[in-house]
Amino acid sequence: MVQLGPVPDLSGAIDKCAGCPIRHRAVCSYSSPAELQKLESAKFYRNYDAGQVIAAEGEVTRSLGSVVTGVVALNRTLEDGRRQMVGLMFASDFIGRPLRRTVPFEASAVTDVRMCLFHRSQFEQILGDSPSLERRLLELTLDELDAARDWMLLLGRKTARERLASFLMILTIRQANLDKMTAQSGQVLALPLTREAIAEYLGLTIETVSRQFTALRKDGVIDLPDRRSVRIADLARLQSAAGLDQGDEQFHALS
Amino acid sequence: MVQLGPVPDLSGAIDKCAGCPIRHRAVCSYSSPAELQKLESAKFYRNYDAGQVIAAEGEVTRSLGSVVTGVVALNRTLEDGRRQMVGLMFASDFIGRPLRRTVPFEASAVTDVRMCLFHRSQFEQILGDSPSLERRLLELTLDELDAARDWMLLLGRKTARERLASFLMILTIRQANLDKMTAQSGQVLALPLTREAIAEYLGLTIETVSRQFTALRKDGVIDLPDRRSVRIADLARLQSAAGLDQGDEQFHALS
DNA sequence: CGATATTTTGACCCGGCTCAACCCAAGTGG
DNA sequence: CCACTTGGGTTGAGCCGGGTCAAAATATCG
Numbered sequence: 001m002v003q004l005g006p007v008p009d010l011s012g013a014i015d016k017c018a019g020c021p022i023r024h025r026a027v028c029s030y031s032s033p034a035e036l037q038k039l040e041s042a043k044f045y046r047n048y049d050a051g052q053v054i055a056a057e058g059e060v061t062r063s064l065g066s067v068v069t070g071v072v073a074l075n076r077t078l079e080d081g082r083r084q085m086v087g088l089m090f091a092s093d094f095i096g097r098p099l100r101r102t103v104p105f106e107a108s109a110v111t112d113v114r115m116c117l118f119h120r121s122q123f124e125q126i127l128g129d130s131p132s133l134e135r136r137l138l139e140l141t142l143d144e145l146d147a148a149r150d151w152m153l154l155l156g157r158k159t160a161r162e163r164l165a166s167f168l169m170i171l172t173i174r175q176a177n178l179d180k181m182t183a184q185s186g187q188v189l190a191l192p193l194t195r196e197a198i199a200e201y202l203g204l205t206i207e208t209v210s211r212q213f214t215a216l217r218k219d220g221v222i223d224l225p226d227r228r229s230v231r232i233a234d235l236a237r238l239q240s241a242a243g244l245d246q247g248d249e250q251f252h253a254l255s
Numbered sequence: 256m257v258q259l260g261p262v263p264d265l266s267g268a269i270d271k272c273a274g275c276p277i278r279h280r281a282v283c284s285y286s287s288p289a290e291l292q293k294l295e296s297a298k299f300y301r302n303y304d305a306g307q308v309i310a311a312e313g314e315v316t317r318s319l320g321s322v323v324t325g326v327v328a329l330n331r332t333l334e335d336g337r338r339q340m341v342g343l344m345f346a347s348d349f350i351g352r353p354l355r356r357t358v359p360f361e362a363s364a365v366t367d368v369r370m371c372l373f374h375r376s377q378f379e380q381i382l383g384d385s386p387s388l389e390r391r392l393l394e395l396t397l398d399e400l401d402a403a404r405d406w407m408l409l410l411g412r413k414t415a416r417e418r419l420a421s422f423l424m425i426l427t428i429r430q431a432n433l434d435k436m437t438a439q440s441g442q443v444l445a446l447p448l449t450r451e452a453i454a455e456y457l458g459l460t461i462e463t464v465s466r467q468f469t470a471l472r473k474d475g476v477i478d479l480p481d482r483r484s485v486r487i488a489d490l491a492r493l494q495s496a497a498g499l500d501q502g503d504e505q506f507h508a509l510s
Numbered sequence: 511c512g513a514t515a516t517t518t519t520g521a522c523c524c525g526g527c528t529c530a531a532c533c534c535a536a537g538t539g540g
Numbered sequence: 541c542c543a544c545t546t547g548g549g550t551t552g553a554g555c556c557g558g559g560t561c562a563a564a565a566t567a568t569c570g
């Protein structure tokens with residue numbers, strides 16, 4: 001089902017940073033042309049199929065880099081198999097920790113994924129004399145920490161309904177921002193995650209996620225045109241179902 | 256009950272960095288003597304009483320800095336009052352986000368606390384031309400992100416018993432490291448947190464925390480000499496009660 | 511069109527929450 | 541010195557939201 005190990009697909013290794021779709025938001029977005037030159041010669045691309053494991057839990061990783069397209073999930077697992085997602089990375093997000101040998105979680109491709117990668121030692125070397133790279137990495141890490149803290153509130157205190165509504169709100173706002181629009185009722189979301197992945201994100205079971213989808217639909221908050229899309233029928237009610245009324249900071253900080 | 260606002264206690268503003276107890280672990284630990292000079296002239300100390308709010312949720316903060324002594328909790332709150340702790344900071348941990356105007360959580364002193372602070376604008380300026388400061392801040396932020404992810408696993412998937420055992424393990428290892436020892440059975444912990452704060456940390460109610468303390472005691476895993484201390488009667492069983500067997504990465508990464 | 515995986519729905523159960531009472535130590539004032 | 545208060549902690553009884561187990565419904569794919 002799930003294929004292990006990276007596929008050494010080097011197609012597109014000749015791509016230029018200049019035309020890169022994540023050029024203005026990724027870790028390299030503050031880099032000068034000179035720095036970009038160094039990064040450009042060090043980088044390489046790799047593609048992963050949906051479901052593929054990018055890095056196993058505890059594995060010694062030799063490379064790290066940015067998501068160019070697609071969605072990557074980070075998961076932690078208990079011995080008995082209980083799994084909790086601890087990170088969900090979209091285009092321009094940076095995966096892999098400089099200054100650390102291993103990753104304490106599993107990274108897997110949720111959709112087909114294209115990564116822009118560096119060998120760790122090489123990246124750390126460039127990082128060492130590139131303050132702009134380091135500054136951007138610090139910013140990205142702070143953003144992730146904020147997201148993790150919102151997520152902790154969700155996991156620790158919210159009901160199943162609030163969790164699912166929060167998740168849909170996050171996706172809605174994110175997509176609206178990407179489309180340079182404001183979120184609004186009628187908006188249609190393409191869900192990149194399976195029910196199982198959503199359950200892992202929310203700290204619930206698949207069954208509960210499914211029931212809450214049904215409940216939100218019956219309440220007229222959302223429509224479910226098909227299994228992989230959601231139409232936001234009533235954004236205001238979705239937001240209040242998420243346990244956050246307007247004016248809350250969370251949904252402004254999602255870049 | 257809880258006193259709002261910072262107490263302008265400037266006692267000890269003349270302290271030198273050289274003799275600082277957190278000199279070798281805080282954000283300044285990589286700084287050269289020249290950089291330290293700049294930091295030294297910009298810093299100031301402030302003390303807070305146990306229970307005092309250091310920064311309110313959403314407040315525009317004008318300063319940020321390191322915990323010198325004591326323990327600080329970061330909490331997020333839902334409209335209806337449900338609270339979840341999202342950060343627990345000890346000596347040498349850094350609080351406050353450079354490059355951000357507001358904090359999205361409440362910071363409050365769990366014990367009496369002493370902070371080494373900087374005005375935000377001044378700190379950001381120094382940060383701008385001090386790669387060693389920025390490097391250390393990145394490391395500290397990455398460490399916090401790791402801790403946040405472990406915490407998410409706890410909140411999303413662990414039982415009440417596992418949560419409390421995990422919390423006690425974390426405190427045990429942290430204290431052992433501070434004492435330059437290895438954690439072991441017989442070790443006695445001074446709990447800095449009330450039952451309420453522990454419940455906020457663990458995403459549980461006070462009652463459940465109390466019941467789990469009793470259960471662990473009855474099972475011979477811990478002793479409770481008094482309400483604010485715990486004796487680790489059987490470290491191995493505590494560890495397995497935490498849902499992590501030996502060899503797990505988590506308890507090595509706690510600095 | 512089977513065959514397999516994903517999702518939904520149903521029935522039942524249980525761990526942790528709620529509500530309430532009680533305990534205990536540390537003030538506090540008469 | 542003692543009655544009373546106050547705040548934190550513990551314990552008990554009962555309930556309920558979300559988990560578990562099972563089966564049906566609905567994709568998806570050779």
